[in-house]
Each structure stands twice: as C-alpha cells, then as structure tokens.
Amino acid sequence: xxxxxxxxxxxxxxxxxxxxxxxxxxxxxxxxxxxxxxxxxxxxxxxxxxxxxxxxxxxxxxxxxxxxxxxxxxxxxxxxxxxxxxxxxxxxxxxxxxxxxxxxxxxxxxxxxxxxxxxxxxxxxxxxxxxxxxxxxxxxxxxxxxxxxxxxxxxxxxxxxxxxxxxxxxxxxxxxxxxxxxxxxxxxxxxxxxxxxxxxxxxxxxxxxxxxxxxxxxxxxxxxxxxxxxxxxxxxxxxx
Ligand code: ADP
Ligand code: MG
Numbered sequence: 001x002x003x004x005x006x007x008x009x010x011x012x013x014x015x016x017x018x019x020x021x022x023x024x025x026x027x028x029x030x031x032x033x034x035x036x037x038x039x040x041x042x043x044x045x046x047x048x049x050x051x052x053x054x055x056x057x058x059x060x061x062x063x064x065x066x067x068x069x070x071x072x073x074x075x076x077x078x079x080x081x082x083x084x085x086x087x088x089x090x091x092x093x094x095x096x097x098x099x100x101x102x103x104x105x106x107x108x109x110x111x112x113x114x115x116x117x118x119x120x121x122x123x124x125x126x127x128x129x130x131x132x133x134x135x136x137x138x139x140x141x142x143x144x145x146x147x148x149x150x151x152x153x154x155x156x157x158x159x160x161x162x163x164x165x166x167x168x169x170x171x172x173x174x175x176x177x178x179x180x181x182x183x184x185x186x187x188x189x190x191x192x193x194x195x196x197x198x199x200x201x202x203x204x205x206x207x208x209x210x211x212x213x214x215x216x217x218x219x220x221x222x223x224x225x226x227x228x229x230x231x232x233x234x235x236x237x238x239x240x
Contacts, residue, residue: 002058004020006057007019034209094126098120117148143164160190216228
C-alpha cells in the first residue's frame with residue numbers, strides 16, 4: 001500500500017530524517033519506537049504531508065505522492081491521523097466533530113455523514129456522548145472521539161502519534177483497547193508509541209528509530225527478545 005523510500009527531512013541544517021525505508025502492506029500494524037527527538041513525529045508528519053519531505057519517495061499504491069501532478073488532496077483523505085493532544089474542534093459537539101470532515105472534505109451528504117459518524121462513535125463506545133462538547137469529556141473519551149472522527153473519513157491507513165501519552169494512566173487502557181479492536185478488524189495502522197506491550201502484542205512489525213535513522217526493524221518477537229542493534233538493546237533495557 002505504502003512504500004517509504006530513502007525519505008529525508010531537514011530543518012535548516014538539522015537533518016531530522018535520514019534515508020528512511022519501510023513498507024506498509026494492507027492490514028499491517030507497525031509500531032514506531034524510539035527516544036524523544038529521534039524523528040518519529042516528523043516521520044508521521046511527512047507521511048501525511050503535514051511536512052514536506054526534503055528527499056526520497058512515498059509510493060502510495062505504486063505512485064509517488066511527492067511527484068508533481070499527483071492528487072494530494074485525495075491522498076490526504078486516505079491517510080488519517082490521531083494526535084497525542086486529540087485536536088478536537090472545541091466549539092463542536094462530539095457528533096459534529098465526526099461529521100464535519102466528511103461533509104467538507106469528502107463532500108458527503110449530511111445524512112450519510114451522520115450515519116457514518118454514529119457508526120464509528122458506536123465502535124469506540126462513545127455513542128452515548130454525541131451531544132457532549134469536548135470540555136465535558138475525559139482524556140480517554142476525547143481520544144476515542146478523535147479515533148472515531150478519523151475512522152469516519154474511512155482512511156486506508158491510520159497514523160497515531162503517541163495517542164496515549166497525554167492521558168492519565170487510568171485512561172490509557174480504554175484507548176489501547178479500541179486500537180486493539182481496530183487492529184483485529186484489519187485496519188492498517190502506523191503507531192508511534194511508548195507502550196511496549198502494545199508494540200509487542202498488537203503490531204506485526206516494529207521500527208526502532210534513533211537520531212533520524214531506522215536502526216532496526218523486524219517482527220516484534222525477535223526485535224524485543226533478541227535485538228541486534230546496540231542502540232535498540234540500550235533503548236529496550238530502559239523498559240525492563
Ligand atoms: P520525536 O517525535 O521522536 O520526539 P520529532 O520528530 O518531534 O521527534 O523531532 C525530531 C527532531 O526534529 C528534534 O530535534 C526536533 O527538535 C526537530 N524538529 C521537529 N520539528 C521541527 C521544526 N518544525 N523545525 C525545526 N526542528 C524541528
Ligand atoms: Mg513525537
């Protein structure tokens with residue numbers, strides 16, 4: 001579905017991503033782990049074009065979306081994003097948060113947008129809160145709405161940037177549970193996370209980054225049990 005090839009990103013003289021290569025197949029759940037500042041968020045932001053990469057290719061079903069003439073709005077609508085800080089629209093109800101993108105970006109009729117919004121709010125267990133406003137919700141509830149909002153756009157791949165890092169500990173579980181359900185249902189996901197149990201148990205591929213490079217990427221069983229790279233070993237020791 002998605003092939004990232006030799007991707008690089010520099011800010012001024014600071015090289016933040018260097019020669020990033022990986023492949024995403026339909027149904028993959030890829031965890032991206034690594035210390036703060038290693039470039040994980042920048043990688044996600046390059047994939048959904050919130051940042052423009054400095055070099056390399058991003059092939060979506062074989063065509064390079066960084067090339068001129070490719071349909072960027074279409075691509076963007078197929079790549080959903082869930083942020084650490086939720087980024088809900090504060091002046092809109094839960095239901096409206098999940099309808100608006102469908103109407104404005106996908107030009108869906110109001111009825112269909114509502115039906116879809118309800119479907120995904122039900123999926124994340126937030127249907128009882130459709131008329132609530134974000135400030136009335138807990139962090140875990142806000143993040144579940146943000147996930148429903150992203151799902152309502154029916155993306156082909158969903159990117160998560162530390163979706164549980166801003167949550168109180170008692171709310172982490174409910175969000176991870178929703179993400180596990182999505183994974184089980186076959187959603188293609190790239191998840192930046194510090195939740196090592198999630199990376200180990202839910203993903204089928206793990207990418208370890210340090211200083212803008214991928215040091216190691218493998219299936220979770222081998223990456224966690226027998227990391228080859230010295231920096232991966234040092235990083236994982238901190239979680240034991
Ligand atoms: P991570 O998500 O792994 O913590 P980031 O991708 O946020 O890492 O950041 C990687 C590096 O890129 C950091 O050194 C950060 O300061 C730098 N960086 C990120 N965004 C910008 C920006 N817009 N301008 C300049 N430097 C940036
Ligand atoms: Mg980050």
